[in-house]
């Protein structure tokens with residue numbers, strides 16, 4: 068209608084736009100318009116001329132300027148309206164905050180962005196909204212909005228129903244971007260919307276109402292108030308109180324003998340800085356032990372002493388002041404049948420014996436003696452000594468005898484979803500080793516990226532960016548668009564783009580070997596392979612059957628993301644990945660002993676209508692393909708090839724060894740007539756297949772239950788906490804600490820070959836190292852605890868009268884005390900950021916009374932601020948806070964500072980509040 072025509076012809080009406088600034092929304096009298104029309108008839112003629120004129124009237128340069136203006140000015144908000152058990156509704160609102168300027172006028176534009184859950188159905192709004200693939204969506208204005216742009220002050224919303232739930236801020240992703248479409252329909256420029264560029268994701272409206280943050284009325288999960296938090300944490304502790312403790316290492320040693328009661332434990336303040344390491348020249352010993360002053364363990368001690376000395380320089384520990392207590396560490400490697408050390412090993416399994424160590428400490432003489440049968444055992448002894456000598460405590464132990472409960476103490480790191488640099492991986496390896504984790508399972512490929520130079524899929528598969536037409540030739544080919552909120556045009560930059568060169572990977576392998584951590588590479592196939600499939604397709608190689616209509620979308624909403632092993636190119640691709648990474652290991656001088664082929668989440672229906680699979684399995688054209696038969700062929704090839712490549716253990720996610728019904732293939736029939744690696748290891752992570760079924764079918768196991776050990780899950784049931792929640796509503800420090808590995812193992816049956824446990828850090832929501840590390844830590848310390856130490860409360864019968872629960876509380880109280888007083892500082896020294904829980908609070912009696920601040924980790928600094936206007940003044944609390952009269956709200960925060968660093972905090976919690 069006329070009104071709209073006038074509004075749309077903004078180009079000619081900019082001068083008059085103040086009159087129309089509410090064209091779409093105001094209720095101006097038609098009379099006024101008629102009057103205006105008459106007065107501006109000259110302009111109107113031009114408008115009509117324009118309407119019939121198809122010739123582009125905006126130059127390319129002007130179009131790009133209009134796109135930049137749109138991206139800089141558009142105010143976009145994303146709001147979850149409500150969740151139900153099965154889906155959610157949400158609203159995307161676009162506002163033009165400018166007066167007098169139409170945004171996006173005269174150009175054709177669309178937005179792209181990622182959402183954790185795919186849009187299912189639009190309810191209403193002047194946009195077309197479509198799910199592209201995986202996380203990526205497209206939104207395009209339609210009708211008047213498409214031609215005329217957003218009116219000054221205008222506000223436009225679209226509402227939609229999306230699949231599953233969106234319960235938190237971090238289900239949204241940053242870097243929504245606008246793309247310019249030229250007159251030929253080609254996308255020629257992309258600009259990030261400024262309002263969505265911040266990692267704070269403040270364009271996402273807070274989820275404050277229960278219908279927003281709950282899956283329905285029967286969902287009991289509420290964000291914790293400080294009072295609730297304190298109550299929950301007190302429940303974990305039972306009647307125990309974490310005190311300043313002296314002996315407890317993380318992970319807890321098998322045996323720790325405290326210093327005799329009459330001896331006052333010396334302060335550890337300057338011990339590490341003054342530590343001497345005896346050289347290897349001093350003579351042997353008649354009981355079958357040889358000095359090991361040039362072992363890796365000795366190297367670690369020298370390094371730690373030098374670092375501590377450097378950190379202490381100028382302080383009270385400086386050597387020049389001669390008041391430095393000097394300890395000497397003597398290291399020895401002992402024959403495992405020796406009279407002295409060998410006897411200690413008698414009741415251990417060979418695996419345990421190979422990592423066992425003894426550490427003797429004599430405060431009177433300042434002697435530390437470290438003994439082990441192997442260099443790795445000695446290395447763990449050195450790690451324990453470094454930990455015991457951390458400043459700020461007392462050395463209250465005289466002897467440790469220690470060994471791990473199991474050999475595989477793993478952490479999976481996903482560098483495919485979002486990339487982490489060599490430097491960050493190295494930091495993580497140092498930290499893992501300090502807490503005696505010994506397997507870094509690197510998830511090196513997924514739908515979103517491939518991070519090693521393997522096969523012709525590289526380098527395109529290692530990059531995500533928006534493909535633009537006619538750009539300068541320096542735009543690299545990116546296999547994937549910017550999934551998961553990576554940047555559309557920062558070509559080459561993490562988190563979307565990145566890879567390890569052969570040299571980088573060798574550096575990671577060598578560094579981890581020096582820390583006795585083994586890298587277990589995972590190249591995930593046949594599913595989770597979209598980046599590689601697209602990269603190969605661009606080169607004319609099909610890894611999927613072009614005649615296969617494809618199966619269901621994957622759980623992450625990708626379609627056609629499974630390599631088809633019935634195609635010669637598909638079969639070869641899967642084997643090439645293993646051969647390629649095996650060569651990288653060989654070139655680094657560290658043979659690949661363990662390889663993980665992924666195997667998870669192949670969508671139902673994949674391959675069932677593939678003509679190539681029909682040909683391979685000699686199935687008549689009208690018959691469906693048995694996808695399980697395809698999986699078996701693929702597994703047999705992998706197993707035989709792995710054996711040939713010298714792989715000792717082939718690992719896979721548990722469903723990778725199972726059919727579509729999630730029942731595992733029997734391993735001996737699977738491997739009949741072929742060579743296979745010594746161990747075939749299934750990693751159960753979800754309900755099915757169960758550890759028991761896998762064990763019965765012949766697989767060894769590494770337990771990685773998502774409900775307990777997935778460190779990508781949020782740490783509280785709060786919409787402001789980063790992380791997923793599909794396996795558990797929340798996974799806090801205690802959830803991981805209290806994982807009963809013994810009961811889990813027992814459920815797998817008496818004959819199950821359980822190699823150990825593994826945590827997992829998937830990185831969909833972690834775009835920055837600090838975000839990834841804050842999901843990891845401090846929970847990774849609880850993972851290390853469970854991986855190494857078999858606690859006495861594990862596996863207790865429900866009828867034990869609460870004894871196990873009491874023991875667990877005591878153990879947890881000791882653990883959090885160590886974490887708060889010592890381990891947080893060590894995490895910081897490795898450059899690992901960590902999450903601090905917000906404070907808890909307990910009301911003191913009476914209405915006028917104040918409250919007590921609490922925290923799950925003793926030793927953390929607690930602050931409060933009385934609400935007064937916008938400025939916040941933090942007061943550090945000795946935990947007891949009076950409630951001042953007239954104050955209705957108090958804000959709370961926990962923080963951690965590095966010793967000696969007064970300014971700033973190394974870590975701080977979310978800010979929370981309590982109301983009177």
Ligand SMILES: *[C@@H]1O[C@H](CO)[C@@H](O)[C@H](O)[C@H]1NC(C)=O
Pocket residue numbers: 142143162164262
């Ligand atoms: C966007 O609009 C909302 C609602 O009007 C407003 O609260 C917010 O401050 C605006 N954001 C920006 C960056 O202008």
Ligand SMILES: *[C@@H]1O[C@H](CO)[C@@H](O)[C@H](O)[C@H]1NC(C)=O
Pocket residue numbers: 151152153154155187188228
């Ligand atoms: C979303 O869930 C509600 C409640 O279960 C249901 O009524 C509705 O049909 C669902 N919407 C879609 C589009 O699936």
Ligand SMILES: *[C@@H]1O[C@H](CO)[C@@H](O)[C@H](O)[C@H]1NC(C)=O
Pocket residue numbers: 285286287288792793794795796
């Ligand atoms: C989350 O809590 C609800 C109870 O409110 C429960 O029904 C649901 O199973 C939990 N979700 C997970 C993944 O454990």
Ligand SMILES: *[C@@H]1O[C@H](CO)[C@@H](O)[C@H](O)[C@H]1NC(C)=O
Pocket residue numbers: 403404412417420421
């Ligand atoms: C002792 O060490 C040898 C060689 O390392 C090994 O083969 C043997 O199994 C070990 N014995 C025990 C009891 O650990």
Ligand SMILES: *[C@@H]1O[C@H](CO)[C@@H](O)[C@H](O)[C@H]1NC(C)=O
Pocket residue numbers: 249250251252253255536537538
């Ligand atoms: C659209 O962009 C492409 C690539 O830059 C260019 O070849 C084409 O001429 C453009 N079309 C128009 C109508 O400008």
Ligand SMILES: *[C@@H]1O[C@H](CO)[C@@H](O)[C@H](O)[C@H]1NC(C)=O
Pocket residue numbers: 612613614615616617626627
């Ligand atoms: C999957 O691939 C097949 C074959 O190329 C194609 O016909 C089908 O449309 C694709 N499915 C989707 C959802 O893209």
Ligand SMILES: *[C@@H]1O[C@H](CO)[C@@H](O)[C@H](O)[C@H]1NC(C)=O
Pocket residue numbers: 671727728
């Ligand atoms: C796949 O199909 C099987 C039946 O063929 C069914 O048991 C299973 O639950 C399905 N899996 C998924 C993820 O839909």
